[in-house]
Amino acid sequence: MTEMIATREGFGNELVELGRENPKIVVLSGDLEDATRAEYFKKAFPERFFNLGIAEQDMVGTAAGMSFLGFIPFACSFAVFLTNRAYDMLRIDVCLNNRNVKVVCSHVGLTVGEDGATAQCLEDIAIMRVLPNIKVLCPVDDIETRKATRALVAHNGPMYMRTSRAPFPVLTKDNDPFEIGKANVMREGGDVTLIGCGLMVFESLQAAEILKKEGIEARVINMHTIKPIDRHAIVKAARETGAIVTAEEHQIHGGLGSAVAEVLVRECPVAMEMVAVMDVFGESGAPQELLKHYHLKDVDIAAAARKAIKRKKEVKG
Numbered sequence: 001m002t003e004m005i006a007t008r009e010g011f012g013n014e015l016v017e018l019g020r021e022n023p024k025i026v027v028l029s030g031d032l033e034d035a036t037r038a039e040y041f042k043k044a045f046p047e048r049f050f051n052l053g054i055a056e057q058d059m060v061g062t063a064a065g066m067s068f069l070g071f072i073p074f075a076c077s078f079a080v081f082l083t084n085r086a087y088d089m090l091r092i093d094v095c096l097n098n099r100n101v102k103v104v105c106s107h108v109g110l111t112v113g114e115d116g117a118t119a120q121c122l123e124d125i126a127i128m129r130v131l132p133n134i135k136v137l138c139p140v141d142d143i144e145t146r147k148a149t150r151a152l153v154a155h156n157g158p159m160y161m162r163t164s165r166a167p168f169p170v171l172t173k174d175n176d177p178f179e180i181g182k183a184n185v186m187r188e189g190g191d192v193t194l195i196g197c198g199l200m201v202f203e204s205l206q207a208a209e210i211l212k213k214e215g216i217e218a219r220v221i222n223m224h225t226i227k228p229i230d231r232h233a234i235v236k237a238a239r240e241t242g243a244i245v246t247a248e249e250h251q252i253h254g255g256l257g258s259a260v261a262e263v264l265v266r267e268c269p270v271a272m273e274m275v276a277v278m279d280v281f282g283e284s285g286a287p288q289e290l291l292k293h294y295h296l297k298d299v300d301i302a303a304a305a306r307k308a309i310k311r312k313k314e315v316k317g
Helices: 007-021 039-044 056-068 079-085 087-096 110-115 124-129 142-154 199-212 231-241 256-267 287-293 298-316
Strands: 004-006 025-029 049-051 072-078 102-106 135-137 159-162 167-169 184-187 192-196 218-222 225-227 243-251 271-277
Touching: 004 007, 007 025, 007 039, 007 102, 007 142, 025 039, 025 056, 056 072, 056 079, 056 087, 072 079, 079 087, 079 102, 079 124, 102 142, 110 287, 124 135, 124 159, 124 225, 124 243, 124 256, 135 142, 142 159, 167 199, 184 199, 192 199, 192 231, 192 256, 192 298, 199 218, 199 243, 199 298, 218 231, 225 256, 231 243, 231 256, 243 256, 243 298, 256 271, 271 298
Parallel strands: 025 049, 025 072, 072 102, 102 159, 135 159, 192 218, 192 243, 243 271
Antiparallel strands: 004 167, 135 225, 184 218
């Protein structure tokens, strides 16, 4: 049975390890450290933990200021509160000034679940990746989140990472490679390529199994870095399979699908379909029920793959 762990656990645990190694790491919270798992750092290093309360703008400004003093600040909260409410401060204080601030947000996507539309951030990839200087990460599981957290510290400059409230299947191993900006191929195939991030990589792998029973071999790519996106992996997949499907727990506009399409339209136009939330808000419900309701399950990805393959064949004539 596949182990299930929320990616926020990987972040919280690795942050403590990094805190032991680097005394310059500090953590700022918007009164939600229990939910983001920043509380693990708080318990280990209370003198380097700062709760700014429900004042996300102040938290970002404070983090930017601390970076000028040589600290490596992690600003943590729910994605909907930090990326939405503090966007101007992220834009000016952090990104315009190219500060070494790490923004890590939990409670992204529909799998926030019962908290409903106001807490389900479905826009964060779009609004964060458009900002100059920042990198945007969406790790696939607990193990990869640990590696990504460590990479945040190793790279100088603004970074944004989304983590999950709901448990995600553990798909990777400790010795699997992880490099910011370099996607990982999770499954080989020559008929169509499924590109996912976060939980949707698992759904894509399940979709590949469905397609295999129909004689369709699907390549599956874990696009854990949305910005800078792995252009080489995208173009290679497009040339070798001729059909692309993206899958994300995010709005259809401006997210992973848009980022992939931006590459393809310039370098290798092919038949493409997107599986995402179709320009609507979420609602309260169990995570798996919501994924099914909004058509983000393996069967939906498989259906999109069939459509892309059909279009590929029509183009070839």
